[in-house]
Amino acid sequence: xxxxxxxxxxxxxxxxxxxxxxxxxxxxxxxxxxxxxxxxxxxxxxxxxxxxxxxxxxxxxxxxxxxxxxxxxxxxxxxxxxxxxxxxxxxxxxxxxxxxxxxxxxxxxxxxxxxxxxxxxxxxxxxxxxxxxxxxxxxxxxxxxxxxxxxxxxxxxxxxxxxxxxxxxxxxxxxxxxxxxxxxxxxxxxxxxxxxxxxxxxxxxxxxxxxxxxxxxxxxxxxxxxxxxxxxxxxxxxxxxxxxxxxxxxxxxxxxxxxxxxxxxxxxxxxxxxxxxxxxxxxxxxxxxxxxxxxxxxxxxxxxxxxxxxxxxxxxxxxxxxxxxxxxxxxxxxxxxxxxxxxxxxxxxxxxxxxxxxxxxxxxxxxxxxxxxxxxxxxxxxxxxxxxxxxxxxxxxxxxxxxxxxxxxxxxxxxxxxxxxxxxxxxxxxxxxxxxxxxxxxxxxxxxxxxxxxxxxxxxxxxxxxxxxxxxxxxxxxxxxxxxxxxxxxxxxxxxxxxxxxxxxxxxxxxxxxxxxxxxxxxxxxxxxxxxxxxxxxxxxxxxxxxxxxxxxxxxxxxxxxxxxxxxxxxxxxxxxxxxxxxxxxxxxxxxxxxxxxxxxxxxxxxxxxxxxxxxxxxxxxxxxxxxxxxxxxxxxxxxxxxxxxxxxxxxxxxxxxxxxxxxxxxxxxxxxxxxxxxxxxxxxxxxxxxxxxxxxxxxxxxxxxxxxxxxxxxxxxxxxxxxxxxxxxxxxxxxxxxxxxxxxxxxxxxxxxxxxxxxxxxxxxxxxxxxxxxxxxxxxxxxxxxxxxxxxxxxxxxxxxxxxxxxxxxxxxxxxxxxxxxxxxxxxxxxxx
Numbered sequence: 043x044x045x046x047x048x049x050x051x052x053x054x055x056x057x058x059x060x061x062x063x064x065x066x067x068x069x070x071x072x073x074x075x076x077x078x079x080x081x082x083x084x085x086x087x088x089x090x091x092x093x094x095x096x097x098x099x100x101x102x103x104x105x106x107x108x109x110x111x112x113x114x115x116x117x118x119x120x121x122x123x124x125x126x127x128x129x130x131x132x133x134x135x136x137x138x139x140x141x142x143x144x145x146x147x148x149x150x151x152x153x154x155x156x157x158x159x160x161x162x163x164x165x166x167x168x169x170x171x172x173x174x175x176x177x178x179x180x181x182x183x184x185x186x187x188x189x190x191x192x193x194x195x196x197x198x199x200x201x202x203x204x205x206x207x208x209x210x211x212x213x214x215x216x217x218x219x220x221x222x223x224x225x226x227x228x229x230x231x232x233x234x235x236x237x238x239x240x241x242x243x244x245x246x247x248x249x250x251x252x253x254x255x256x257x258x259x260x261x262x263x264x265x266x267x268x269x270x271x272x273x274x275x276x277x278x279x280x281x282x283x284x285x286x287x288x289x290x291x292x293x294x295x296x297x298x299x300x301x302x303x304x305x306x307x308x309x310x311x312x313x314x315x316x317x318x319x320x321x322x323x324x325x326x327x328x329x330x331x332x333x334x335x336x337x338x339x340x341x342x343x344x345x346x347x348x349x350x351x352x353x354x355x356x357x358x359x360x361x362x363x364x365x366x367x368x369x370x371x372x373x374x375x376x377x378x379x380x381x382x383x384x385x386x387x388x389x390x391x392x393x394x395x396x397x398x399x400x401x402x403x404x405x406x407x408x409x410x411x412x413x414x415x416x417x418x419x420x421x422x423x424x425x426x427x428x429x430x431x432x433x434x435x436x437x438x439x440x441x442x443x444x445x446x447x448x449x450x451x452x453x454x455x456x457x458x459x460x461x462x463x464x465x466x467x468x469x470x471x472x473x474x475x476x477x478x479x480x481x482x483x484x485x486x487x488x489x490x491x492x493x494x495x496x497x498x499x500x501x502x503x504x505x506x507x508x509x510x511x512x513x514x515x516x517x518x519x520x521x522x523x524x525x526x527x528x529x530x531x532x533x534x535x536x537x538x539x540x541x542x543x544x545x546x547x548x549x550x551x552x553x554x555x556x557x558x559x560x561x562x563x564x565x566x567x568x569x570x571x572x573x574x575x576x577x578x579x580x581x582x583x584x585x586x587x588x589x590x591x592x593x594x595x596x597x598x599x600x601x602x603x604x605x606x607x608x609x610x611x612x613x614x615x616x617x618x619x620x621x622x623x624x625x626x627x628x629x630x631x632x633x634x635x636x637x638x639x640x641x642x643x644x645x646x647x648x649x650x651x652x653x654x655x656x657x658x659x660x661x662x663x664x665x666x667x668x669x670x671x672x673x674x675x676x677x678x679x680x681x682x683x684x685x686x687x688x689x690x691x692x693x694x695x696x697x698x699x700x701x702x703x704x705x706x707x708x709x710x711x712x713x714x715x716x717x718x719x720x721x722x723x724x725x726x727x728x729x730x731x732x733x734x735x736x737x738x739x740x741x742x743x744x745x746x747x748x749x750x751x752x753x754x755x756x757x758x759x760x761x762x763x764x765x766x767x768x769x770x771x772x773x774x775x776x777x778x779x780x781x782x783x784x785x786x787x788x789x790x791x792x793x794x795x796x797x798x799x800x801x802x803x804x805x806x807x808x809x810x811x812x813x814x815x816x817x818x819x820x821x822x823x824x825x826x827x828x829x830x831x832x833x834x835x836x837x838x839x840x841x842x843x844x845x846x847x848x849x850x851x852x853x854x855x856x857x858x859x860x861x862x863x864x865x866x867x868x869x870x871x872x873x874x875x876x
Contacts, residue, residue, distance in 0.1 A: 071722065076152075077381040078374065082121075084134025086438060087153035087172035087773045088113050088586060089146055089187065091179060092381065095346040103141075103389045105179070105418035107317040110136050112428040113176055116435035118367075127443050129451035135171065138381075139178055143186035146178055152185045154194055156829035174199060174438045176431060181205035181252040188214040199438070201431035204331070207255045209481055219435070219481060220430040222509070224252070224437055226484030227330055228259035228353055230507045231302060233517055234488070236267040240536040243269060243300040243328075244293065248543050249276035256304045256330070270538065270557035272298045272451065279312045290320050300326045300536040301525075303353075307336040307503040310348070318345040326527040326534045329353030335491050337423045342500035349493055350527040354486040354507065364432065365422055369412055386410075391418060423501070444638035484509035488517075492525045541573050545591035548576050564591040564801065566754060586746070586755045597750070601759040602665050602827040602834075613836050617839055619658035626849050627651040633856050637865045641833050646697070646720060651849070656683040673744040673761035678735040680837060681772035683721045683780060685731035687844065688810075689724040692783040694848075697722070699786060731775055738768030749826075758826045771858055777814060783807050802847045809843030 097517035120527035159603030247253035488505030505519035506755035564578035785808035
């Protein structure tokens with residue numbers, strides 16, 4: 043809020059007061075005289091509507107008399123003050139504008155030039171008659187007057203003209219006001235409408251500068267706040283019946299339940315009966331200060347058309363003695379006899395007569411008492427407006443006081459030199475502040491219409507709006523004390539579409555305002571966590587939308603764990619396999635000196651059992667949450683242990699073949715593949731796999747990886763292979779050795795050995811190859827943790843195949859048929875065949 047009052051126009055007015063004007067002034071035609079006047083050293087003008095004259099009305103307006111009394115009260119109070127303008131008396135001239143712009147301009151000219159007839163081209167010897175003008179009530183009249191007197195730099199200070207257009211200093215440089223501009227009122231109305239959740243409203247505006255400008259400002263702010271106008275209808279009380287009916291039909295066909303009325307009291311007085319006639323009731327009205335606290339309108343609303351109305355009013359304030367002064371008739375009588383007579387006749391519904399008058403009404407005695415009547419003049423509901431007028435007079439007085447250099451007394455002759463007068467800003471002693479547009483700070487009471495037990499409308503203050511506060515705290519409301527349309531305590535609903543709940547987004551309906559929309563559910567993976575979201579937000583990669591689509595939840599992580607059923611079963615099978623292998627190893631150690639254990643290189647058998655134990659145990663590295671070490675260990679351990687295992691089998695197969703050839707006459711082949719060579723072959727075959735694994739780990743090792751693309755709602759924790767070439771090289775090398783072993787074993791399957799191990803190796807390699815051949819497509823096609831399960835199953839199945847096919851028959855002989863565990867039995871068949 044700018045608490046600086048700048049009245050440059052008054053400065054120039056004072057200069058005009060001190061100097062004769064060099065231009066010519068010509069006033070033609072009939073002389074114009076003020077309705078109320080009083081002489082003084084400095085004159086203050088007033089223009090008010092005493093008579094409301096239009097095509098359909100012609101009556102005396104008591105409000106104009108109340109405004110006049112407020113002006114006179116302020117001037118009398120200043121003249122009686124010893125501290126403000128001492129030695130200078132203020133006078134006044136008050137004219138009637140008849141609520142007409144043309145008449146208002148004419149009266150303003152009369153105030154500036156005086157009402158005497160001047161001879162053509164005679165230089166004016168007098169300064170302007172008044173140094174400032176107070177008024178007018180209607181914005182349209184104030185606009186005409188402000189344009190006319192602007193070039194003469196005479197300030198016009200209005201107490202009730204609120205049109206935002208009057209803040210334009212280029213058009214109205216000398217206009218000031220003590221009531222907030224409709225710019226602030228429009229913002230306050232829009233913020234209040236949004237506070238109540240009304241986004242779909244209708245509007246009726248007065249078809250003049252006040253209504254059109256005010257509604258344009260309201261619409262602009264409303265759009266910023268997400269409020270849509272279903273209709274904005276112009277209205278004027280002189281409209282034809284056809285125009286009025288079109289307005290009625292549009293309101294009846296609308297779906298909004300809130301009407302914003304940017305009109306004055308006379309407009310609504312005309313509309314009340316029309317609305318009732320067409321059953322337009324139950325609407326929630328939102329009003330401006332022009333009608334929201336008008337008692338006459340409240341009395342006329344007999345059908346409760348405006349019941350529960352809520353709007354903005356000028357805050358209530360008090361000035362001691364002002365009410366009593368307004369109700370005192372003597373000042374009016376002393377300052378204007380003619381207008382007083384008419385005023386008295388209308389006020390008391392009587393008639394002053396002389397000897398030739400035909401008396402119809404009661405004769406006025408002059409002794410009638412105000413206490414015995416109750417009408418607009420005795421109603422003090424506009425006291426805040428009266429005080430606005432009172433403030434305007436004091437603003438002028440304080441400015442004159444400072445400009446005249448008043449201390450103990452004012453020196454009218456010692457004026458400041460106009461050439462040295464700078465831009466003077468004065469901080470008023472009175473708490474009236476104008477901003478750069480000549481407007482005061484905006485403060486409003488929030489008024490609510492309530493119906494009393496006597497079926498009368500009452501004005502109740504339910505909140506406050508102060509434009510000087512921060513945006514989020516300007517509006518203060520007591521919601522529990524508000525009564526709404528139809529006399530309910532529940533806030534009416536006025537929306538084009540119901541709010542879109544969280545989990546949906548708004549989609550504007552084609553060809554309709556943005557307040558009309560459909561609610562579209564968010565897609566999977568998207569959320570909206572606020573009401574009326576215009577778009578859905580994508581969840582982060584590691585999260586997903588919940589079923590309600592109103593929050594992102596962390597995706598479920600999936601891997602083959604020890605806690606789930608499949609993990610427990612595979613772990614159990616792995617441990618059982620390792621345990622069985624160890625048991626067989628113990629048996630072989632226990633019976634290591636028997637022929638069946640010693641046959642076919644017992645050293646390779648022990649190494650094979652050891653490698654099978656590692657094969658069973660390495661499957662455990664595939665279970666559990668993947669980590670860097672587990673990802674590198676699981677594939678390398680698997681690859682190396684299986685190559686060690688198959689190398690031993692391959693060595694045993696070669697031993698079988700070499701042993702058969704050694705029995706042939708003159709053969710000395712065993713010396714080329716004895717135990718040292720067998721151990722070396724196993725070492726070489728295994729070392730090759732170790733080298734492949736080392737290269738894999740050095741170049742591009744496996745690593746833990748979050749697979750977020752396989753499933754929308756899950757994160758698969760798996761081991762990325764790193765280098766696919768390394769993985770398939772490890773697997774391919776195992777397959778090559780297994781295939782070579784299978785071919786050699788197949789060739790030796792019919793050798794004449796009673797317990798031909800080549801047959802068992804053939805079966806074991808057949809199972810091994812079958813398992814791993816079926817593993818490849820199953821591994822590629824299995825999703826998530828099932829990929830790991832397939833690989834573990836292949837490891838376990840091939841390990842059990844080798845264990846059972848090679849060692850189970852021998853264990854059967856050792857434990858169940860010990861009589862066959864002799865060298866004779868082992869070589870018997872060979873001898874018989876030869």
